[in-house]
Amino acid sequence: MNGLLEGLHAAQQGLRAGLHALGLAPEVHGQPAWPLDHRIAAEMLVVDAGHARRVLWSLACGGVALLVLVVSLPWRRARGPLWALAVALLVCAPWPQAHLLLAPAVPTSLHQSPTGFGATGMVRGQAVYQQHCVRCHGADGRGEGPDAPQLAQWPPNLNGALLWKRLDGELFWRVREGLHNRAGVLTMPGTGDALLDAQIWEVLDYLQAHAAGQMLRESGTWDRPVRLPGMAVSCRQGRARQARDLVGQRVRVAVAGQGAPWVADDPRWVTLVVGALPAGADAECQPQGGSDALAAAEQALALVLGVPVAQLPGYQLIVDRGGWLRARGQPGKAAWSEDDLVCRSTTTPAPVDGAAATSITTTPADGLQALIRRMDAEPVRLLRGGFPH
Ligand code: HEC
Structure with missing residues (x-):
């Protein structure tokens, strides 16, 4: 299934790149436009397993039919039966319904946000x-804003999974161009030229970070993957200059400040300390930049955690090798446990061998070990509008 989504995504991106190279997909808003009225509705493949199975079977039948045709070319005597076989394969394939296969598209449907979920942009977006x-x-x-009751339609709750269900580029388009209901009545006015493209991407980052924080506050979990906000960092060793350069390694983010215990370096992960360090202390990695950048790093963490900045000291986060925020340690909590894994994979957990499983429950120090083992065994993936991201 993941392979299918990745293949379709790559095919669609490839088609756009090809059309762009031929001059048929000019740039809009900084990236090549998607010139067609429709795109592949990957979201339907994710939610409807029967539909996904039909698509896979049809692709398989089509592939075999093509192979049969190729084989028949030099093999003149068998051509008749082989062609009949190819036709039979195509006729018998369980073709999926077109309206499930394709979704209406806009020129920016395939656009990717250029912000890297950066903390400073997020604060500007706020x-x-x-x-x-x-x-x-x-x-x-x-x-429930003050103008909401007078609108043709009540605005949706943006704190749920809504933003994760949409493609980045389609959210961008909706904010810029506005939304209409089925009767053609304007339900949300577009920003048009009142906002720069960068500002629209940034406000979308803010909305996503804010939604993540509210989700965590209300349900105690991140149902959808949330990335470590982007920030400039300086590290004692290595050449990391941005938080994204740390992708590939596990990262523990700790917020320093009044009353927060000092978090020592640990060979199992890179330690990134955000906030005011105690005098004389030295962290493995720290956010870098002027006071605005440092304040933005804290504000971004406060947003995704759903707490005010003043309550941040003492919070910790564990970031997996893919750059996803996975576990949260709350201030004052003595030890880690698997319950701190607030972003879980939907795939079934990999079996943990018996010896390891017993050690998990015995000593608190191993709680963190168990959590890391589970996090590594169950990677998460972000699907936006059904496509891997
Ligand atoms: C005049 C009121 C109004 C303003 C101002 C407004 N919105 Fe909306 N917004 C709405 C309404 C109403 C809807 C639901 C429209 C619908 O589904 O047809 C909506 C929907 C949305 C959605 C969901 C789109 C989707 O894919 O379902 C997003 C995201 C959004 N607005 C973001 C923004 C952002 C960002 C701004 C500011 C730049 C903004 N809105 C300004 C009223 C407004």
């Missing part, structure tokens, strides 16, 4: 939200 969106969507993003 300001944009306050200025342009809050009157309808409300300070908490639940859709």
